[in-house]
Amino acid sequence: MSKTQVKNEIALKGIGVSPGIAVYTCRLFSPQTEKAVRRSISADEVPVEIARFEEALIATHEQIKHIQKQVAEVLGDEHASIFDAHILVVDDRTFIEEVIRSIKNELINVEPILQTVSNRYAEMLSKMEDSYLSERAADIRDVTKRILANLAGETIDRMKQVKEPCIVVAHDLAPSDTASIDRNLVKAFVTDLGSSTSHTAIMAKALEVPAVVGLHNITAVVSPGDLVLLDGAKGLVFVNPSEERLEEYRKRAEEQQQIRSELESLRDKAPETLDGYLVPITANIELLEELDGVDARGAKGIGLFRTEFLFLGAEKLPSEDEQAEAYIRAAKSQYPSPVVIRTLDLGADKMPVGFENPDELNPFLGDRAIRLCLARPELFKTQLRAILRASVYDNVRMMYPMVCCVREVRDANTLLRQCMMELSKEGIPFNQDIQIGTMIEVPSAALIADIIAPHVSFFSLGTNDLIQYTMAVDRGNENVAHLYTPTHMAIIRLIDHVVNVSHKYGLWTCVCGQMASTASFVPLLIGLGVDELSVSPSQAPLIKDVIRKLYYSSAVELAQKALNSHSAEHVERLCHDLIRTIAPEILELSE
Incomplete structure (x- = not known):
C-alpha cells in the first residue's frame, strides 16, 4: 500500500470577478508585512538619509509611470488612471516633508519613520466616511511598500x-500586481480579500484572466x-480537486471553448432579432x-471614443494638429x-501632467468634464476644431459628457459655432451638419431630456454614472x-x-x-426602445448572439x-x- 497521502478536496465559494476555468498548481504569495529595521544616525548622516529617501521617491515615481504606461497600452486609460492616485501619494509634499522632518528630529533611518508616517496617514484615511478618501489608504500602503x-x-x-x-x-493583490501579470504564466488568481468593484477585480476582467476574490482564508x-x-x-x-471534479470541468471547458468558437462565427452577421429588428452594435x-479589434469582434463603428488618452500620460497638452490626426485616423x-x-x-481621477486644477473635497462632483471644458474655452475650442477637421469624413459625430443642464449644451454649441466660423474663414473644410449629442449620465439631464432634445441630434446613456448618481452609491x-x-x-x-423623449423629437439613443x-x-434595453448598443469589443460576440436569438416582441x-x-x-x-x-x-460564459 502506498504511503503517499492523498489530499482531500476542499471547496470554497468567493466572488467571481472574471469568468473562465483554470486548473494549475498554485503559487502562494506571502503577505508583505516585514517591519523595517530601526537604527540611530548622527546629525552628519541626516543629509545622506534624506538623499536616500528622495532617490527612492524618484525611482518609485518612474516605476509607477512605467506601470501606468503599460496598463494604458494594454487596457486603456480608464484602467491606467487607477495609478494617478499612487503618483499623487509619491508626490505629496506634506507627506514627504513630514518624513524628512522626523529624520532630522529623531535621528533615525528613514525606513521606520516612513512606515510610521504612512501607517498614520493610512489609518486616518481608512476611517473617513467619504469612500473616495478611505480608498486612498490602500494607495498609501501600496506606494510605501514600493x-x-x-x-x-x-x-x-x-x-x-x-x-x-x-x-x-x-x-x-495591489493594482500594480495585476498590472504586471504575464497572461502566459498567470492563468488565474484567487485572493482572501477583494470585492467585485475593486480595481484589482476590474483589471482582471479587462485582462481576461479568470479570478475569484473575497475567499477570506484561501492563503491559510x-x-x-x-x-x-x-x-x-x-x-x-x-x-x-477530485478526479470526478476535474473530469466535470474538463468537459465544461471544452463546451465553453466550443461556444466561443461559435460566437466568433457571428462576426459578419447582422445584429438582428428573429423578427427582423436591427440593433446596431458599436464599440467603446x-x-x-x-x-x-473593433471589426474583428463583430462591432461596426465606435459608439464611444474616449479622448482623454491623448492627454493622460502626455508630457504636454496635445495640439490641434495632433488631436485632428488621431480623430481622422479613427474615422x-x-x-x-x-x-x-x-x-x-x-477631472476627478483623470488629470493630465502639468494640468493645474485646485484640490477639491469631492472631485467626482466637482470641476470635471463639460464644466471643466466650458471654464477653459481655449482648451475646449482646440478640441472642437480638431473634431470638426476630422468631420470631413461624414461618419464623425460628437457628444458632450456629464451634462446636467441645458445651459451647458447651449454654451458648448455656441463655442462650436465659433469654431465653425473660424475654420470657414481659414478655408479649412469640415462637415457643417455634423451630428451633436450629449451623454445622459446625470439624473437631472435625464429628467429634462425634453428641454435638451431641441439642441442635439442624439442621446448616449452612460449607465455606470447614471446608476451611481441616481442611487447615491459609489x-x-x-x-x-x-x-x-x-x-x-x-x-x-x-x-x-x-428613449421616449428622443423618439418624440426624432432623435436616436445609444447605451x-x-x-x-x-x-x-x-x-x-431593446424592449425599452434603445436604438444602439455600444459595448466593450470583447463582449460584442455575446451581445450579438443574444440579439440574434431574441424576438423583438x-x-x-x-x-x-x-x-x-x-x-x-x-x-x-x-x-x-x-x-x-x-x-x-x-x-x-458570463455567470
Whole structure:
C-alpha cells in the first residue's frame, strides 16, 4: 500500500470577478508585512538619509509611470488612471516633508519613520466616511511598500517571480500586481480579500484572466504546489480537486471553448432579432491601437471614443494638429460606420501632467468634464476644431459628457459655432451638419431630456454614472456596492423616459454604459426602445448572439413587465430567465 497521502478536496465559494476555468498548481504569495529595521544616525548622516529617501521617491515615481504606461497600452486609460492616485501619494509634499522632518528630529533611518508616517496617514484615511478618501489608504500602503523596496534595492514586483504557468494565490493583490501579470504564466488568481468593484477585480476582467476574490482564508488553506481548480464565473475554487471534479470541468471547458468558437462565427452577421429588428452594435474604445479589434469582434463603428488618452500620460497638452490626426485616423479606420467622439472628460481621477486644477473635497462632483471644458474655452475650442477637421469624413459625430443642464449644451454649441466660423474663414473644410449629442449620465439631464432634445441630434446613456448618481452609491465602495442595481425601478424609468423623449423629437439613443455589455440586460434595453448598443469589443460576440436569438416582441413584453414591477430583484430575475430560455450558453460564459 502506498504511503503517499492523498489530499482531500476542499471547496470554497468567493466572488467571481472574471469568468473562465483554470486548473494549475498554485503559487502562494506571502503577505508583505516585514517591519523595517530601526537604527540611530548622527546629525552628519541626516543629509545622506534624506538623499536616500528622495532617490527612492524618484525611482518609485518612474516605476509607477512605467506601470501606468503599460496598463494604458494594454487596457486603456480608464484602467491606467487607477495609478494617478499612487503618483499623487509619491508626490505629496506634506507627506514627504513630514518624513524628512522626523529624520532630522529623531535621528533615525528613514525606513521606520516612513512606515510610521504612512501607517498614520493610512489609518486616518481608512476611517473617513467619504469612500473616495478611505480608498486612498490602500494607495498609501501600496506606494510605501514600493518606496521601502527601492530603499533596500529590492523589487516588490511579485509577478516577476512567476516563471511557470500557475494560479496565483494571495492575501490581496495591489493594482500594480495585476498590472504586471504575464497572461502566459498567470492563468488565474484567487485572493482572501477583494470585492467585485475593486480595481484589482476590474483589471482582471479587462485582462481576461479568470479570478475569484473575497475567499477570506484561501492563503491559510492552500500549500505551495497544491493543485487548484478555479471557476471565475461562479466564484468557485477547489483545492486538490477530485478526479470526478476535474473530469466535470474538463468537459465544461471544452463546451465553453466550443461556444466561443461559435460566437466568433457571428462576426459578419447582422445584429438582428428573429423578427427582423436591427440593433446596431458599436464599440467603446480608448486607444488608437484598439481600432483594429473593433471589426474583428463583430462591432461596426465606435459608439464611444474616449479622448482623454491623448492627454493622460502626455508630457504636454496635445495640439490641434495632433488631436485632428488621431480623430481622422479613427474615422478612416471605421468608414463608413459611425465614430462618436466624446469631448474631454477630464477631472476627478483623470488629470493630465502639468494640468493645474485646485484640490477639491469631492472631485467626482466637482470641476470635471463639460464644466471643466466650458471654464477653459481655449482648451475646449482646440478640441472642437480638431473634431470638426476630422468631420470631413461624414461618419464623425460628437457628444458632450456629464451634462446636467441645458445651459451647458447651449454654451458648448455656441463655442462650436465659433469654431465653425473660424475654420470657414481659414478655408479649412469640415462637415457643417455634423451630428451633436450629449451623454445622459446625470439624473437631472435625464429628467429634462425634453428641454435638451431641441439642441442635439442624439442621446448616449452612460449607465455606470447614471446608476451611481441616481442611487447615491459609489460602486467602488464594497460597503454599499450591493445597492448599485441596474434593474432598480428608478433606472428603468429614467431610461424609458429618455428613449421616449428622443423618439418624440426624432432623435436616436445609444447605451454605452456597462448595461449594454451585460448580456442579460440587452433584451430589456431593446424592449425599452434603445436604438444602439455600444459595448466593450470583447463582449460584442455575446451581445450579438443574444440579439440574434431574441424576438423583438419578447423584448417589448419584458420591458413592460419591468416597468410595472416593484422590485429590482424581480426585474433582474425576469432578465435572467429570458436569457436562460433563448441563449443559455451565454450564462455558461458570463455567470
